[in-house]
Amino acid sequence: MLAEWLTYLTTPCPRHLREMGYLRELIALRARYRRRRRGWTKHLDQCRGLIAEAARASTRRRKAVVLGSGLLHDIPLADLGCLFGEVVLVDLMHLRAARRKARGLANVRFLDHDLTGVVKAVHAHVNGGGPLPLPAAGGLPEDDADLVVSANILSQLPLLPAQYLERQSRRHSGQEIADFSRALIQHHLAALADVSGTVCLITEVDRQIRDGGKTLRSEDPLHGVPIPLKGKEWIWDIAPRPEMDGAYDLRYRVIGGYWNFRNSTRAAP
Numbered sequence: 001m002l003a004e005w006l007t008y009l010t011t012p013c014p015r016h017l018r019e020m021g022y023l024r025e026l027i028a029l030r031a032r033y034r035r036r037r038r039g040w041t042k043h044l045d046q047c048r049g050l051i052a053e054a055a056r057a058s059t060r061r062r063k064a065v066v067l068g069s070g071l072l073h074d075i076p077l078a079d080l081g082c083l084f085g086e087v088v089l090v091d092l093m094h095l096r097a098a099r100r101k102a103r104g105l106a107n108v109r110f111l112d113h114d115l116t117g118v119v120k121a122v123h124a125h126v127n128g129g130g131p132l133p134l135p136a137a138g139g140l141p142e143d144d145a146d147l148v149v150s151a152n153i154l155s156q157l158p159l160l161p162a163q164y165l166e167r168q169s170r171r172h173s174g175q176e177i178a179d180f181s182r183a184l185i186q187h188h189l190a191a192l193a194d195v196s197g198t199v200c201l202i203t204e205v206d207r208q209i210r211d212g213g214k215t216l217r218s219e220d221p222l223h224g225v226p227i228p229l230k231g232k233e234w235i236w237d238i239a240p241r242p243e244m245d246g247a248y249d250l251r252y253r254v255i256g257g258y259w260n261f262r263n264s265t266r267a268a269p
């Protein structure tokens with residue numbers, strides 16, 4: 001707890017990201033990983049295995065780009081560093097813990113970047129007014145990548161902006177916020193569809209609240225947006241009791257696969 005608080009105080013972070021909860025969430029993710037490491041192994045192995053497979057299937061290997069690099073738990077960084085000339089890790093921000101993991105890998109670079117393009121504008125909208133921003137059509141940073149990995153980020157893109165809008169402003173209906181969330185998810189999928197190299201997409205598709213063997217509630221974290229993928233599926237026991245609640249477990253159904261339009265192949269078992 002003290003270590004987390006110190007990290008919170010000492011990590012350089014733009015004010016809008018701090019106020020919207022991004023730094024807090026990254027630190028919480030690291031703490032949850034430390035507590036649940038063993039239970040997360042299957043999920044993290046699946047992610048790393050799939051990303052390594054997509055990397056090997058990539059015919060050109062100049063540049064790999066990871067979107068949602070976060071703490072790099074689910075990324076086979078050493079494999080990517082060996083296979084590709086350059087690896088770019090993209091997230092809103094990176095903790096020192098993530099930067100330490102890349103120490104010694106000379107061809108790995110960090111890029112702090114908002115993949116929706118609207119996070120700062122949402123903060124300004126809530127605090128200053130004006131219309132609710134929507135993502136502008138446009139591609140990804142590093143648009144010459146031979147491999148793009150979207151690493152457990154798709155459902156996360158609208159999460160904190162939607163919570164900030166709900167918490168800080170009474171101006172928007174639930175419907176407006178759901179439409180906004182869908183727009184961010186669709187924007188990311190459209191950007192992935194434009195990639196000319198190999199794309200590996202891993203995302204949760206179902207959030208389940210469980211009691212023992214029974215699912216009590218199931219939520220669609222993608223707000224009804226279909227994903228263009230019939231991939232591998234697995235369960236991520238992200239928060240077994242008492243992590244989130246003393247009486248309930250939270251788990252995700254996750255899907256992951258990869259495709260390459262340039263080679264006209266769509267690899268997904």
Ligand SMILES: C[S@@+](CC[C@H](N)C(=O)[O-])C[C@H]1O[C@@H](n2cnc3c(N)ncnc32)[C@H](O)[C@@H]1O
Pocket residue numbers: 022026068069070071072073074075090091092093113114115116117119151152153156157
């Ligand atoms: C569940 S984590 C992904 C897990 C990560 N691959 C790991 O192993 O630690 C979701 C990540 O998405 C990032 N993120 C959320 N919104 C973002 C945005 N608009 N632009 C870039 N990154 C964003 C968060 O900072 C977080 O690191």
